[in-house]
Amino acid sequence: MTETTTTRTWFPGGTAVTQLRVYDWPAADGLRGGSPHLHTASTEGYVVLRGAGTLETLSGAGYVEHPLEPGTLLWFTPGTVHRLVAASPELEILVVMQNAGLPEAGDAVLTFPPVVLASASAYASAASLPGLADLEAGPQSDDPHVVAARRRRDLAIEGYLALRTSVQTEGPSALTPLYEAAALLVQGKAIGWQALWHERVLGSAERTADHLSLLASGRADHLAESAVLTADQSSPVPTWGMCGRLTTWDLEGA
Template sequence: MNSSVPGPGEAAPTAVPGVPGFPGGTAVSHLHVYDWPAADGLAGGSPHLHTASAEGYVVVRGRGTLETLSSAGFTETPLGLGTLLWFTPGTVHRLVNGSGDLELLVVMQNAGLPENGDAVLTYPPDVLADPEAYARATAIPAWADFPDAASAHAAMSKAARERRDLAIDGYLRLRERVAAEGGGALADLYEAAIGLVRDKAAGWHHHWERGPHGQAEATGRHIAELASGRGRHLHESALYTADSPSRPWRTGMCGMLQVWDLDGAHPIG
């Protein structure tokens, strides 16, 4: 999670002036969890964590399991139609596709942060300790690098599967440590994650300011207005929409996904 990390050359969109963000400053994507078997025989996505953002799931099709490593240790949570769950930053999560057709709606806190490096994959320690090696392992080719959609999809899927397998390699070792030692075994991963995002984190403030922080401040102003017997914001009421995704499904961390371009939202009427 998000699962919505762009490939090289895919920049995070910029906000349209005057258009309020999606409620809570969140982002929404539709995810088809990978059905590729991993080294342990289970099919699914790339284990990773988010350093500053919470993430939520609603299962809309199929069944599977969410594996997590957190302060509570190792947990397996069944997923079925209608399951709703969420987890906080630092929670290592791995989606397992039990039925071959597991689909989720993903709600990501802090729209823009995952696309700008908030997510860290559970590669082996030597890769996590080397930012250049981490970047090489994580890169996905861009559609524009290929002459047709078929060759682009094949190359992107190959790269996504290779990074998934590398993340599984590190994850399975880490899961054994957490099972034996508890959540404290995540300390080394957290230190590596901090090192990987430290130089990027200062640039995340504007996503937070124009997203959840800005919306919370607006709500505070609205409440103060109402408490004083005014409600000017009610006279600015409006309806907005974001067009259905039209670009090809892309290779995310956990599966093939489409992301609604909420920064391209526009008013109706």
């Protein structure tokens, strides 16, 4: 057993939370919403706060539509392609992300057309947005950052709609080329992710193991380290995420 010491305590379970206001922009198929994508290593959970909509998913279960309304709780595992569709302009979700730090470090891969996914430089160019932290509240249609965010979303929708058709006609095996391309795109980041995971997720679990060992022996040493932690918002202005406007918290500075 490792003696308990005062160490960095991350948000419960080594997770991260984000408040998401889903985009109300119409796409090529007439539906409003965000950019379809998947996560390569992390499970994502939704708690719907207000509004209504649908989560479209492509996974081992094929194509499925999941209704969203206040109080809905759902989560999905790595490899699940997901697209948020807003049926009302106020669709707002509390997002809980597994493996805090990994999604922020590029765990998500957008469903761009195959020609873009096949090139790391082309993908990086299509996925990047300039100067998000400098945006003012209240997006304007002529704001270059809004134009860039919508262009990125529309390119992801283009690839997604073709992929959805393939999954509906061929089954989940149609996802294999996307998965292979995604793995190559994130390969160079995986070593850094391992370090983050060891520190934040495995470290938290190991501390719990130490606490349980102490309690099993009738000791309460770790309880003397009790504390309350808070985190400030990362930016005073919501940023432009893949699926909508994001309010995040600075867990590094907690």
